[in-house]
Amino acid sequence: MAIGNVYVISAIAIVGGGLFGFDISSMSAIIGTTQYKCYFNQGPAPATSADCTGPRSSVQGGITASMAGGSWLAALFSGFLSDRYGRKTAIMVGSCIWVVGSIIVCASQDIGMLIVGRFINGLCVGICSAQVPVYISELAPPSKRGRLVGAQQWAITWGIMIMFYISYGCSKIKGTAAFRIPWGVQMIPAILLFIGMCFLPESPRWLARKDRWEDCHAVLTLVHGKGDPNSPFVVQEFQDIKGMCEFERNNANASFFELFKPNMINRTHIGVFTQIWSQLTGMNVMMYYITYVFAMAGLSGNNLLVSSSIQYVINVILTVPALLYVDRWGRRPTLLLGALGMMTWMFANGGLLKSYGHYAGPQGVGDTPEASWSVSGPPSKAVIACSYLFVASYAPTWGPVSWIYPPELYPLRVRGKAVALATSANWAFNFALGYFVPPAFVNIKWETYVIFGVFNFAMLVHVFFAFPETAGKTLEEVEDMFTDPSGPRYVGTLPWKTRIVTRKARLLEQGEVDEEKTAQFEHDEGERSGSDTQVQA
Structure with a gap:
């Protein structure tokens, strides 16, 4: 038995994103x-546990970044695994x-073992974060592709929130079980x-690429035809x-180096920078090291952990609007508004810390060197509020769209490799920032926020001038948009002129069907997406 409901398929597949969270x-x-x-202490022998x-800050950065290092390596090679053995197999x-x-992480006896375990965890995250969006995008209908692929980001936010509260609860346990249980x-x-993946179908487009046409048609019938x-x-x-x-076999090869040829380099750069910018937003500061940020604002103990957890709730709740409406809003407006909002709150936090804060000394706030800047009173509350507003700006914009956008850009023959390359860029910068942020808080203090504010401004400009709209188009139509100069939606050199296009509009524009047939076509598309039946594959 195989599952044919696209929502159930996505719900199972995006658990891979939840692992990252x-x-x-x-x-x-x-x-x-x-x-x-105390267990991983590298400082002087303590008189008491307190x-x-x-x-050390540099070592903590390395521990955090080790997962991203494994993710980068695995993401880079996941395209070859996915193209050879299938999207489903790669995820498994x-x-x-x-x-x-x-x-290995759970059994860690020292920092070295912890790093190795996190690196291996990263291998999984690299594979799943690259190939889950490919898998879902190749199964989803164009009218719901953004919602279904973007659900990976929602799974990440749920994973972050659930594990945070598990870890918070376990922090009350004495001894190493406090961290071994969550791990x-x-x-x-x-x-x-x-x-769950054992009960899901393989990507129909991957099956077609392998000349398994009967299997391809069977999956399309299962997922899109309700058995018809x-x-x-x-x-x-x-x-x-x-x-x-057929076109790809007659006109192009599928080597990795094709991504850097003149006819593909523009799309390659867009996909790669979508993932790079998603890291340079500064969300890493908020997710990995939020306890340092709030310690600077004067929070400690339970207040610190509970206040930190609020951002995770915000992240979960505000990702939902993107899942519901991103296919209507489009990719470009969502990315532009997100960059503008995040830039505003980053600069605001930097200004507040500079104007109303002061250096906390080499030991930092609460003997935490990374909490090197101290602010109190109303400005500290403003810092906390701006941090929450930053998360609220990221959650419905760059969070989901950075996963939705890259798989839409590439032709079938290189999609697995291209998305793997883009995702590897994500993890390369995740690694760099995970290692960079703790020493940055120690050495350059409040200026860290200014750096990320500048990054957000740069991505705002880049998206406006370089990123075309892909919402509402089939994957094959997106390919035509980039390659067919005679087509009505050819990108050319003006991405800001591209618009959201519905399937109905495309068919009517080309005169292929009349209004009645198009309405029936879209009715069928909507009905089969809502089917909750399971049929024999």
Whole structure:
């Protein structure tokens, strides 16, 4: 039995994104606890447990960044794994790797073992974060592709929030169980992901690429036709996929180096920078090291952890509007508004800390060197508010769209490799920022916010002049948009002139169908997306 409902398929596949979220808060909620600091202490021998300083700031940056290092390596090579063995198989391999990494992390006896375990966890996250969006985008209908692919970001936010509260609860336990339990529990979603993927179909476009046409048609019938192989949407989609595969075989090869050829380099740069900018927004500061930020604002103990957790709730709730409306809003406006909002709050925080704060000394606030700047009174509340507003700006914009956008840009023959390259850029910068932020707070203090504010301004300009609109188009139509100069939606050199296009508008524009047939076509597309039946594959 195979599952044919696209919402159920997405709900299972995006658990791979939830693993990344688990990792983020399993570190951010633990690095401030006494149990963690004492077990991995690198400072002078403490007289009491309260005197433990934990790993040095540069070492803590390395511990945090080790996961991103593994993710970068795995994301880079996940395209080859996905193209050879299938999107579904690649995700299942990733889930197995996560279990191995979680066991090592949970059993860590020293910093070296912890880093190795997190690096292995990163291998899973790299594979899943690159290939889950590809898998969903190749199964989803164009009218709901943004919602379904963007659900990966929602899973990440849920993973962050759930693991934070698990870690917070375990912080009350004495001894190493305070961090070993959360690090062990995080393997459970990976086991569920592996089991769930066994009941999902393979990507129809990958099957077509392997000349498995009967299987491709069967999956389209299962997912889009509710068991009817003659459904208008199934027939049209099958013809589009077949035509694209034939064109690619006759006109192009599928080597990795094709991504850097003149006819592809523009799309490659857009996809890569979508992921790079998503890291340079500064969200890493808020997710990994929010306890340092709020310590500067005078919070400590339970108040610090509870206040930190509020941003995770905000992240979960405000991702929902993007899932509901991103296919109507479009990709470009969402990215532009997000960059503008995040730039505003980053500069505001930098200004508040500079104007109303002061240097807290080499020991930092609460003997935390990374909390190197202190602010109190109403300005401290403003810093906290701006931090929350920053998360509220990121959650419905760059959070989901950075996963939705790259898989839409590339032709089938290189989609797995291209998205893998883009995602590897995400993890390369995640690694760099994870390592950079703790020393940055120690050495350049409030100016760290100004740096990220400038990045947000740069991405605002870049998106406006370089990123075309892809919402509402089939993957084959997006390919035509980039390659067919005679087409009505050819990008040319003016991405800001591209618009959201519905399937109905395209068919009517080309005169292929009349109003009645188009209405029936879209009715069929909507109905089969809402089907909750399971049929024999």
